[in-house]
Amino acid sequence: MEEPKHIQQAIEHTKILFGEELGLVSEEDVLNWLKAKVRHMLEHDFNRLVNLLYRIDVYEEKARHCFGRQNLEIADCLAKLIWERQLQKVRRS
Numbered sequence: 128m129e130e131p132k133h134i135q136q137a138i139e140h141t142k143i144l145f146g147e148e149l150g151l152v153s154e155e156d157v158l159n160w161l162k163a164k165v166r167h168m169l170e171h172d173f174n175r176l177v178n179l180l181y182r183i184d185v186y187e188e189k190a191r192h193c194f195g196r197q198n199l200e201i202a203d204c205l206a207k208l209i210w211e212r213q214l215q216k217v218r219r220s
Contacts, residue, residue: 136220137213144183144213154210161206169202180205183212 134154141157142149145164151157168176180190185208193204 133214133217136217137210140213140216141210144179158206158210161209162202165205165209166202169198176205180209183209183216185209185212 138149138151138157141151141161149157149160151160165176168179185205189208190205193201193208196204
């Protein structure tokens with residue numbers, strides 16, 4: 128299980144990444160918010176999504192795996208990758 132301080136730091140990094148004030152306090156909240164945000168970007172701002180994945184250094188092979196899924200599963204898969212990456216950055220700092 129992830130340490131609470133890492134979760135809170137990753138939430139703060141995610142707020143900065145998206146430039147939005149988020150009232151999120153749990154990992155579940157963040158994942159649900161990320162799924163909705165990614166779904167919106169898939170439908171309305173695909174270039175921004177791709178740039179975001181590149182900027183936070185999500186592994187390309189993992190992202191390709193997500194894009195190979197059914198449409199409804201893509202947002203869920205990418206949201207998990209984004210969150211994993213945010214947690215990895217916090218753990219290393």
